[in-house]
Amino acid sequence: MNRTRLEAFSDGVIAILITIMVLELRPPEGATLAALTHEEGHLLASFLAYVLSFVYLGIYWSNHHHLMHTVDRVNGAMLWANLHLLFWLSLVPFATAWMGKLHGHELPAAFYGGVLLMAAIAYYILVRIIIAEQLRHSGGTQSKLQEAIGSEVKGIVSIVMYVAGMGLAFVNQWLSDAIYIAVALMWLVPDRRIERRVA
């Protein structure tokens, strides 16, 4: 399989996910500021959850692009590791809607972290499979992706933080929010890590 179609399909799925999330934001029945912020549906919390998830999906789309940039040929394992990643990302709108609607409750906040955790693990698996294939193809000497990534500290830190966020959701939901936001901020930079090497 050539890389282009895998990219196009992944782009399509992520573009749809990032867009249908907005369908969860239902226009309020009233025309007042109170309706916008306090009406049933808790639009303000839903909106902030939407912003956070939009940024996360943007990060995944951007990193996914850089990842694929180092891939020359796609095999079956990569294809399914990629679909596995898309599967967990596809649950982001659901998790976002639940957390937005019931902000301040324990389980929705932990569930949101759980979906992010699974997506991070799926991304990690995809990276490992691509590197393994590149090493195998070059007789174990070279992987463009491994060189580009350097270390995987950031991926592992994210996973630890998601687990912490899930645990803290049962203590105080603002703490878990803070952690989810911190991970997003941490990832807004590192695109350049791969970008620089590729360039």
Added chain:
Amino acid sequence: MNRTRLEAFSDGVIAILITIMVLELRPPEGATLAALTHEEGHLLASFLAYVLSFVYLGIYWSNHHHLMHTVDRVNGAMLWANLHLLFWLSLVPFATAWMGKLHGHELPAAFYGGVLLMAAIAYYILVRIIIAEQLRHSGGTQSKLQEAIGSEVKGIVSIVMYVAGMGLAFVNQWLSDAIYIAVALMWLVPDRRIERRVA
């Protein structure tokens, strides 16, 4: 018509189908584990149905790609055979939602199998039309797709199993579930069948 636009359109439709299915998973009203699993809407059954349909659409997308890889030019018959396949795939979200919502009932489980059956038949027709065109074009001597596929045992076995699953849905829905899962597992491998020959 060139192959690229047919692929892009099919990718688009499958990407949208795989994604809008998730809109059927409605976030529960409550914030408890019981709400997540037992609330009206039977979220757990819906989720498992979603996973199965996600895998099926992933398989179709992947196999469709390999199929198209052997096609040099698209004629009107292929175009409509392809739209016919997309039509049956477009009913997957509906069938998934109905089976998820009313798991343990006969008709939704049989209907789900029926949609898979029609999609399998549509796929089979598309394969036959591509092979016929390739043979016609080469004066009856050669079809890249036929060589790549070798035998069509797997396609025929699937069709038989879907029919069995539909019948068993009226006996025990867990049996029909098992059959639908078995067919999916059977297809998770054979991408490579074509892939190897093409490479």
Added chain:
Amino acid sequence: MNRTRLEAFSDGVIAILITIMVLELRPPEGATLAALTHEEGHLLASFLAYVLSFVYLGIYWSNHHHLMHTVDRVNGAMLWANLHLLFWLSLVPFATAWMGKLHGHELPAAFYGGVLLMAAIAYYILVRIIIAEQLRHSGGTQSKLQEAIGSEVKGIVSIVMYVAGMGLAFVNQWLSDAIYIAVALMWLVPDRRIERRVA
């Protein structure tokens, strides 16, 4: 503007329209055959309307492709004539849902024909604009599209039939259904008209 991006955008919109129509088919509350066919929402009529609209959007997608095949460069007028066509096509899901839900009523059946009529007119305008540009560009001597189309009888017949279908909707809805189906059948062939010339 290059043709590729116009095609990709149009493909995207049509792929989404053809897919979101299926969201109007709501899985019934009951698990019986009666629920599938007679429950509130009139699923059977909705399903048949869905099939018809799926075929129409398939025809537009296919013809649109052949149309664009003759275009070398896209100007602003073509771009907006194309968006105008997409606008009317975007109302197909709405018209389909209304006619499906209230089959046997006059206005929804006439409205459905009205949307098809406007789409046909928009298509006709797009054709005229492309031909005018091609003639202008070649000093009035040549238009690849005009040669490919030959005569425009079929487009004009369609428009007349849609108007007839709209009128007959107020007499008997089965007659207007028959006319909408007849126009679709008439168009299932003529892709080849352009295809042959282009090849």
Added chain:
Amino acid sequence: MNRTRLEAFSDGVIAILITIMVLELRPPEGATLAALTHEEGHLLASFLAYVLSFVYLGIYWSNHHHLMHTVDRVNGAMLWANLHLLFWLSLVPFATAWMGKLHGHELPAAFYGGVLLMAAIAYYILVRIIIAEQLRHSGGTQSKLQEAIGSEVKGIVSIVMYVAGMGLAFVNQWLSDAIYIAVALMWLVPDRRIERRVA
């Protein structure tokens, strides 16, 4: 990052936005003209709001294309400025649905203008970032985009008019409607501004 994937992703998001807006137009329960225009949901106002937003998204898509046409390479800043623009555009369906449903109320009309305002600012930031990068890359001597745009009067006029429209929404909603329509009409022309230079 290469330009093609950024364009494809942006096209995808805009195509989805322009299409899912139509999901807000719910087919009426009744089959009469009164149902179509006066039923709960105020379909006529919703329809007109849909038309306006369709035109706006068409303008953004078209201008976005021309913008990207001058870009040779995409860096991280452009990528996020582009996602920022898509974020505000993603709120257009929400704002459209609210204004359509509650036309004649102050806040929804002002909110609609606010979303357009933020999208215009996001577009302006994207333009500035592209120009800065082009100047930096050429040692401060040349920016293809800056030459193509000439002056930025139109962008600034739009921003001023959106602010005026938001203010007038609290006086008379028809005035703010008129302003939003006027800005759209103003932009239906100027694609050619860049197009001419690029050609």
